[in-house]
Amino acid sequence: xxxxxxxxxxxxxxxxxxxxxxxxxxxxxxxxxxxxxxxxxxxxxxxxxxxxxxxxxxxxxxxxxxxxxxxxxxxxxxxxxxxxxxxxxxxxxxxxxxxxxxxxxxxxxxxxxxxxxxxxxxxxxxxxxxxxxxxxxxxxxxxxxxxxxxxxxxxxxxxxxxxxxxxxxxxxxxxxxxxxxxxxxxxxxxxxxxxxxxxxxxxxxxxxxxxxxxxxxxxxxxxxxxxxxxxxxxxxxxxxxxxxxxxxxxxxxxxxxxxxxxxxxxxxxxxxxxxxxxxxxxxxxxxxxxxxxxxxxxxxxxxxxxxxxxxxxxxxxxxxxxxxxxxxxxxxxxxxxxxxxxxxxxxxxxxxxxxxxxxxxxxxxxxxxxxxxxxxxxxxxxxxxxxxxxxxxxxxxxxxxxxxxxxxxxxxxxxxxxxxxxxxxxxxxxxxxxxxxxxxxxxxxxxxxxxxxxxxxxxxxxxxxx
Numbered sequence: 001x002x003x004x005x006x007x008x009x010x011x012x013x014x015x016x017x018x019x020x021x022x023x024x025x026x027x028x029x030x031x032x033x034x035x036x037x038x039x040x041x042x043x044x045x046x047x048x049x050x051x052x053x054x055x056x057x058x059x060x061x062x063x064x065x066x067x068x069x070x071x072x073x074x075x076x077x078x079x080x081x082x083x084x085x086x087x088x089x090x091x092x093x094x095x096x097x098x099x100x101x102x103x104x105x106x107x108x109x110x111x112x113x114x115x116x117x118x119x120x121x122x123x124x125x126x127x128x129x130x131x132x133x134x135x136x137x138x139x140x141x142x143x144x145x146x147x148x149x150x151x152x153x154x155x156x157x158x159x160x161x162x163x164x165x166x167x168x169x170x171x172x173x174x175x176x177x178x179x180x181x182x183x184x185x186x187x188x189x190x191x192x193x194x195x196x197x198x199x200x201x202x203x204x205x206x207x208x209x210x211x212x213x214x215x216x217x218x219x220x221x222x223x224x225x226x227x228x229x230x231x232x233x234x235x236x237x238x239x240x241x242x243x244x245x246x247x248x249x250x251x252x253x254x255x256x257x258x259x260x261x262x263x264x265x266x267x268x269x270x271x272x273x274x275x276x277x278x279x280x281x282x283x284x285x286x287x288x289x290x291x292x293x294x295x296x297x298x299x300x301x302x303x304x305x306x307x308x309x310x311x312x313x314x315x316x317x318x319x320x321x322x323x324x325x326x327x328x329x330x331x332x333x334x335x336x337x338x339x340x341x342x343x344x345x346x347x348x349x350x351x352x353x354x355x356x357x358x359x360x361x362x363x364x365x366x367x368x369x370x371x372x373x374x375x376x377x378x379x380x381x382x383x384x385x386x387x388x389x390x391x392x393x394x395x396x397x398x399x400x401x402x403x404x405x406x407x408x409x410x411x412x413x414x415x416x417x418x419x420x421x422x423x424x425x426x427x428x429x430x431x432x433x434x435x436x437x438x439x440x441x442x443x444x445x446x447x448x449x450x451x452x453x454x455x456x457x458x459x460x461x462x463x464x465x466x
Contacts, residue, residue, distance in 0.1 A: 001039060001042045001043055002459070003190075003193075003194070003197075003242065003245045003246075003249075004194055004197045004198050004241075004245075004449075004453065004459060005453065005459070006450070006453055006454065009194075009450070009453075012035075012039065013249075015035075016032075016035040016155075017252065017253075019031050019035065020032060020035075020253060025178075028254075029144075029146050029147055029150050029173065030146050032150055032154065032155075032253060033146055033149050033150045033153060035155065036150065036153040036154055036155040036158060037051075037052075037153055039155040039158070040118070040119075040153060040155070040158060040159075043118055044117055044118050047117040047118070050087065050117060051117075051123070051152070051153060054084070054087070054123075054127065054152065055145070055148065055149045055152050055153070056145070057080075057083065058080065058084070058127050058130065058131060058148075058152075059142070059145050059148045059149070061076060061079075061080040061131070062130065062131070062134050062141045062142060062148075063141055063143065064076055065077060065080075065134060065135065065141070066134075066141045073135060074135075077131065077132075077135040080131050081128065081131060081132075084124055084127055084128060084131070085124070085128075087120070087124070088120055088121065088124045091114060091116055091117055091120060092116055092120065092121065092320050093316070093320045094111070094114075095111060095113055095114075095320070096320035096321065098111050118159050119158050119159035119160065121317055122157070122158070122159065122160060122161050122163055123152055123153070123158060125163050125281075125284055126151070126152060126163055126164055126165070126166070127152060128288065129163075129165040129166050129167075129284065129288065130142070130148075130151070130166035132288055133165070133166055133167050138167055139166055139167045139170050140170075142166075142170075142173075144173075144174075147173040147174065150173065151164075151166060151169060151173060154250075154255070155249075156245075156246045156247075156249035156250045156253065156255075156257070157246045157250065157257060160239070160242050160243075160246070161243065161246070161260060161278075161280055161281070162243055162246065162247070162257055162258060162259075162260035162279070162280035163280040163281055163283075163284050164257055164258075164280070165280075165283070165284070165287075168258060169255065169257075172254075172255055172256065176254045176255060176256075177254065178254045182251050182254065183251065183252050185248075185251055186247075186248040186249065186250070186251025186252035187248065187252060188248070188438075188442055189244055189245075189247055189248030189251065190244070190245050190248030190249055190252070191248075191442045191445050191446050191449075192244055192248075192442070192445065193240075193241045193242065193243070193244025193245035193246075193247075193248060194241070194245060194445070194446070194449045195241070195445040195446075195448070195449055196237045196238075196240060196241030196244060196414075197237065197238055197241035197242060197245070198241075198448075198449040198452050198453060198459070199445070199448055199449060199452060200233070200237040200241070200407075200410070200411055200414065201233075201234050201235075201236075201237035201238035201241055202452070202456070202458055202459055202460075203407055204230050204233045204234050204237070204404070204407055204408070204411055205230065205231070205234035205238065205458075205460065206458050207226065207227065207230035207400055207404050207407075208227050208228070208230040208231040208234055208370070209458075209460075210400075211223060211224075211226065211227030211230070211400065212227060212231075212370070214396075216376065216379040216380055216383060216388075217379070217388075217390075219380075219383050219390060219394075219396075219397075220383075220390055220391045220392060220393055220394035220396065220397045221383060221384060221386060221390055221391070221392045221393070221397075222392065222393045222394065222397030222398070222401065223394060223396050223397035223400065224380060224383040224384045224390070225384055226397055226400045226401060226404070227400075228363055228366055228367055228370070228380070228384070229363065229408070230404070230408075231366055231370050232265075232362070232363055232366050233408070233411040233412075233415065234462070235366065235369075235370075235462055236261075236264070236265065236415060237411065237414075237415075238460075238462050239261070239278070239462065240260070240261040243259075243260035243261055246260075247259070247260070258279070258280065259279060260278060260279050260280050261276065261277065261278070261279065262275075262276040262279065263276060263415065263416060263417050264276035264277040265359065265362075265415045265416070266355070266415075266416055266417070267355075267358050268346065268351060268354035268355060268358060269338055269342075269343055269346050269354060269357070269358055270331065270334045270335060270338060270358055270361055270362070271335055271338050271339070271343065272358070273358055273362060274331070274335070281314070281317075285310050285313070285314060289309070289310055289313070290306060290310045293305075293306045293309060293310070294306055296339065300340060303336065303339065303340075304336050307332045307335055307336045307339075308329070308332050308336075310332070311328040311329060311331050311332030311335070312325060312328045312329055312332065313328070314328045314331070315327050315328020315329065315331075316328065318369070321373070322373075322374060323368050323369070323371055323372075323373060323374050323377055324369070326368055326374065327365060327368040327369050330364075330365060330368060331365060334361060364381065367380050367381055367384070426438075
């Protein structure tokens with residue numbers, strides 16, 4: 001069940017809100033836990049038992065760890081981390097490991113491919129943040145299993161984030177502000193996220209779907225660039241739209257989640273891009289891996305090693321295939337180069353060149369990310385950069401440019417803060433017509449989104465595989 005579906009919007013969400021509103025304050029966490037488990041079980045009826053085991057196991061390990069001698073605490077902590085990572089490794093990477101061994105050594109070790117539990121990468125990282133923080137004494141042990149279970153399973157951010165660190169939500173699990181203003185802001189945020197996902201990501205993504213299905217050898221340079229720029233917009237509006245919906249839903253259920261995107265395509269270097277893109281994941285890796293490894297305050301060789309470790313693991317987190325590993329290594333090398341010397345040079349260049357440099361590297365990265373394998377990625381890049389003998393322009397490329405130009409322009413404008421800033425400034429003004437205008441605009445976005453969902457079948461969600 002995805003947020004951008006008729007079933008969720010007109011059945012699940014109204015029932016969940018109704019139940020949540022009707023029960024007294026002390027029962028709200030239990031209701032939200034039960035509807036979250038139902039939400040997960042709707043798509044993963046078997047794996048909900050894995051989630052229940054994970055909740056009970058980590059809840060028990062947290063209590064068991066409390067007030068133990070340091071050596072015992074450390075052993076419990078290591079054991080708990082290993083168990084959680086073992087589940088993630090088995091379901092997400094076991095097949096990839098065996099495939100790699102079979103290819104390297106010409107073997108044929110058999111295995112049965114298992115479907116990936118939805119959101120396992122996200123909720124595993126959330127659980128690890130809890131385990132690490134209680135081990136380090138940054139947060140108290142949670143002694144209410146309903147509250148802990150709700151932290152793990154909360155449906156607004158369960159299957160695709162943002163990754164919520166336990167210390168950011170600990171107080172809200174027991175005492176959170178409930179008011180109509182927050183609910184209204186949440187509804188507006190949900191509608192705007194729905195519009196991003198349905199009206200922008202789905203429509204521009206269909207261009208990439210059609211182009212990526214073509215034979216790379218038959219593409220023109222223009223067609224290849226149109227395709228990957230379409231994906232560049234699709235993945236941003238798909239994932240940031242989902243994050244907006246999740247943050248909006250959180251507010252509707254009285255929770256405050258941290259922002260996950262901050263207009264990454266306006267960045268002036270790749271380091272800034274990754275401070276603005278998927279902020280919760282970057283924060284998690286920085287706090288729980290990069291800084292413990294030494295961060296930036298180390299010698300250059302160690303800095304290189306730290307960045308390689310973090311970014312190779314970031315690539316693997318996104319998917320069990322070599323193109324994701326190479327994608328992570330690609331960004332690790334770029335970030336190392338920027339930190340050591342390139343940023344000082346970039347700062348002396350005109351802003352336009354800084355933006356162009358950043359977007360070019362990001363688009364190349366999306367080729368690695370979106371490709372089914374490295375062979376496709378390399379062939380696609382060769383076409384893009386005139387090294388495959390492809391024609392510069394063909395009728396296919398001109399057709400997609402002509403039919404999608406307005407959509408590309410809208411996506412380009414909406415990927416900057418211009419529209420949001422103007423809208424916010426207008427809403428905060430005291431003009432009499434502002435409130436009806438805001439209601440009318442959000443109603444229009446909702447109406448168009450529902451109309452699309454009713455009439456169209458193309459509604460992918462890119463981050464399910466993570």
